[in-house]
Structure formats: C-alpha cells, structure tokens
Amino acid sequence: MDFVEMMRLRGQAAENIYFAQRDRELIDELHAHPEKLQKSAPDPSDSETDDHSDSNSNQAR
Numbered sequence: 001m002d003f004v005e006m007m008r009l010r011g012q013a014a015e016n017i018y019f020a021q022r023d024r025e026l027i028d029e030l031h032a033h034p035e036k037l038q039k040s041a042p043d044p045s046d047s048e049t050d051d052h053s054d055s056n057s058n059q060a061r
Contacts, residue, residue, distance in 0.1 A: 030037050
C-alpha cells in the first residue's frame with residue numbers, strides 16, 4: 001500500500017468515526033426526548049393527498 005492510498009483510507013476512517021459519533025449523539029437525544037420525534041414525523045394524511053392523480057390524465061393524451 002502506497003502513501004497516498006494510506007492517507008486516503010485514514011481520511012475515510014476519520015470521516016466514518018466522526019459521522020458515527022454524530023449519529024450516536026442524535027440517536028441518544030431522540031431517546032432522551034421522544035416528543036421531538038413525534039413533532040417531526042410526517043402526517044400520514046398528507047401522503048394521501050398527493051398530486052399524482054393528475055399524472056394519469058396526462059398519460060392518456
């Protein structure tokens with residue numbers, strides 16, 4: 001393994017460690033405050049009112 005490849009892998013490892021730690025902190029925060037998850041969850045009734053019903057009429061033209 002040459003020096004450039006080793007440095008690339010080292011940078012990738014540092015990035016993986018950083019984001020794993022960040023993910024763990026966010027997950028711990030959600031476990032500590034589950035009400036935050038409820039506020040940010042999408043409303044299921046919103047998915048039923050998509051504007052995709054018009055796409056069928058456009059296909060017939």
